[in-house]
Amino acid sequence: MEGIAIMTSGGDAAGMNPAIKAAADHAMHLGYEPFLVDDGLRGLIDDKIEKVSDHDVSDIIHRGGTILRSSRSKRFFEYEHRLAAYENLKKRGIEKLVVIGGDGSFRALNQFYADFQVPFAGIPATIDNDIPGTDYCLGVDTALNMIRQSVDSIRDTANSFRRAFVVETMGRHCGYLAMASAVTSGAEICMVPELEYDLDSIGERLRVKYQGHPNFLIAIVAEGCNMSDYLNRWIGDTLKMDSRLTILGHIQRGGSPTVRDRLMASKFAVGAVESLHRGETCNIMIYKSGHFGTLPIHKVADSQLEMDPALVAMCKKLCK
Numbered sequence: 001m002e003g004i005a006i007m008t009s010g011g012d013a014a015g016m017n018p019a020i021k022a023a024a025d026h027a028m029h030l031g032y033e034p035f036l037v038d039d040g041l042r043g044l045i046d047d048k049i050e051k052v053s054d055h056d057v058s059d060i061i062h063r064g065g066t067i068l069r070s071s072r073s074k075r076f077f078e079y080e081h082r083l084a085a086y087e088n089l090k091k092r093g094i095e096k097l098v099v100i101g102g103d104g105s106f107r108a109l110n111q112f113y114a115d116f117q118v119p120f121a122g123i124p125a126t127i128d129n130d131i132p133g134t135d136y137c138l139g140v141d142t143a144l145n146m147i148r149q150s151v152d153s154i155r156d157t158a159n160s161f162r163r164a165f166v167v168e169t170m171g172r173h174c175g176y177l178a179m180a181s182a183v184t185s186g187a188e189i190c191m192v193p194e195l196e197y198d199l200d201s202i203g204e205r206l207r208v209k210y211q212g213h214p215n216f217l218i219a220i221v222a223e224g225c226n227m228s229d230y231l232n233r234w235i236g237d238t239l240k241m242d243s244r245l246t247i248l249g250h251i252q253r254g255g256s257p258t259v260r261d262r263l264m265a266s267k268f269a270v271g272a273v274e275s276l277h278r279g280e281t282c283n284i285m286i287y288k289s290g291h292f293g294t295l296p297i298h299k300v301a302d303s304q305l306e307m308d309p310a311l312v313a314m315c316k317k318l319c320k
């Protein structure tokens with residue numbers, strides 16, 4: 001029986017476990033022998049690969065993170081370690097890989113394909129939502145709901161004390177989490193790396209809004225701006241409001257996957273196994289303009305990240 005190995009790689013994201021389950025189930029359904037790789041790329045090199053049964057993946061769909069653990073392996077950049085990984089797959093009859101992770105992991109697997117012709121299918125998973133070619137990556141909806149819940153709680157204190165709160169969201173260099181959160185939590189200010197901001201006009205807009213009686217204020221700032229601390233002090237100095245900074249941090253990465261993440265995970269995973277079954281070699285699963293599809297890794301690597309123009313337009317009003 002031909003083997004398909006399933007692995008997670010890069011930062012964990014809610015939705016990885018449902019994707020592992022759906023990929024294993026569908027691989028079995030099509031007559032493959034599924035394997036799980038523990039510890040991501042590091043586990044491929046270090047031979048942490050086990051056969052998987054239906055039972056192994058039967059109680060994971062509701063769990064955040066990844067039961068397979070993950071890693072960012074520098075050793076995989078070196079040929080001798082990739083060769084060790086290939087031999088570990090070969091001795092078990094594993095001829096295809098499903099990798100759930102970010103574009104860095106996909107590029108690593110593309111190099112692996114160039115070396116040893118082991119086909120892979122990639123499932124985009126990162127709360128940053130920064131993989132070009134797809135509008136959605138697993139983990140984003142769960143992270144957004146976690147941020148929404150946190151900002152709703154913070155709003156209670158903000159309102160009770162007429163305070164300002166600067167809430168910093170993750171996303172590395174991408175402002176998607178901050179933009180979607182700013183709109184869905186009714187923030188007064190949004191700062192993201194993709195959009196220019198103008199503190200003078202923000203100040204003027206809010207002075208007009210408050211008419212000398214500042215109410216509470218919520219500002220959502222993407223970590224990639226490096227502006228949270230400065231904005232917190234600026235609000236105190238310029239708007240004369242009592243302001244607090246909350247850095248949400250890794251709370252955004254964890255938690256039980258939402259229905260949307262479970263559903264997207266299942267669809268991406270079935271698509272990934274189907275892609276390998278059709279004999280495709282280096283495809284990434286995508287969700288673009290409301291449709292599921294696949295994109296070869298070289299197109300993902302060459303694409304620019306496109307932000308939802310309607311979301312961008314709404315956020316532009318919050319950064320000036």
Ligand code: F6P
Nearest residue numbers: 011126127128170171172223253
């Ligand atoms: O890529 C996911 C992410 O959570 C980013 O949003 C964040 O900048 C980074 O990972 C944090 O990395 P680490 O968990 O290594 O601190």
